[in-house]
Amino acid sequence: MPDIATSESARGRETGETAARTVAAQLRADIIGGRLEPAGKLVLDDLRRHYGVGTSPLREALSWLAAEGLVRLESQRGFWVASVSVDEAVDIYALRVQLETHALELAMRHGDDQWEGAALAAHHRLARIDDVRDSDRGFPSAEWERRHRVFHFALLAAAGSPWTLHFLDQLYDQADRYRRVAGLASDEQRPQRATHRQLVELVVDRDRDAALDCLETHLREAGDLVLDALRRLGVGGVSVRA
Numbered sequence: 001m002p003d004i005a006t007s008e009s010a011r012g013r014e015t016g017e018t019a020a021r022t023v024a025a026q027l028r029a030d031i032i033g034g035r036l037e038p039a040g041k042l043v044l045d046d047l048r049r050h051y052g053v054g055t056s057p058l059r060e061a062l063s064w065l066a067a068e069g070l071v072r073l074e075s076q077r078g079f080w081v082a083s084v085s086v087d088e089a090v091d092i093y094a095l096r097v098q099l100e101t102h103a104l105e106l107a108m109r110h111g112d113d114q115w116e117g118a119a120l121a122a123h124h125r126l127a128r129i130d131d132v133r134d135s136d137r138g139f140p141s142a143e144w145e146r147r148h149r150v151f152h153f154a155l156l157a158a159a160g161s162p163w164t165l166h167f168l169d170q171l172y173d174q175a176d177r178y179r180r181v182a183g184l185a186s187d188e189q190r191p192q193r194a195t196h197r198q199l200v201e202l203v204v205d206r207d208r209d210a211a212l213d214c215l216e217t218h219l220r221e222a223g224d225l226v227l228d229a230l231r232r233l234g235v236g237g238v239s240v241r242a
Helices: 004-034 045-049 055-068 087-112 112-126 142-159 164-183 192-204 206-230
Strands: 069-072 076-080
Touching: 004 045, 004 055, 045 055, 045 192, 055 069, 055 112, 069 164, 087 142, 087 164, 087 192, 087 206, 112 142, 142 192, 164 206, 192 206
Parallel strands: none
Antiparallel strands: 069 076
């Protein structure tokens, strides 16, 4: 006969972990989206009321985000949103170029017809809503952002390197956060449309060198837009409070 106390304890742990994962996802979205500003103090009581969660799962969620580099934990001072800097943005985009081109090369080597079809379908879904924007700030809509991410990772799905994709997932979050901090709206993103189409066509044609060059140029141009915008905003080479 199962131990009732043990079962209830296990259910309690599962409930707490579920709550922590839920609030971590909400916090991640709010940090990346800019609702929680860089270097801002994260007051636990305010967060607990806003997200409707207890202190324990909230602390667990913040610890996970600290491991991802989106939150900073300071001894005796609590949790803060990670600050931003030009140097960090340079590092993030340089790493994306290295890892994403590596992953694409692996995917093109190992991918099959099913992978090609999934990449084409992801591009089709993205292209259908390229003009949809968030009316408040001019940013591409949340659905465009989701489909854009799906498209990039569909191209890499056949890489066969879970760790590479794991690190790229975190780098994508960081790059997305920096783009939004930089205030880049949909007008700056328009050149991406032709590049996305060109990229998926080169990948499906298995034109290795041209596809890798296209992806690298795409990422470097995106990074340059972010860096130029950060400098115009007065963000320096070291971490600053926004």
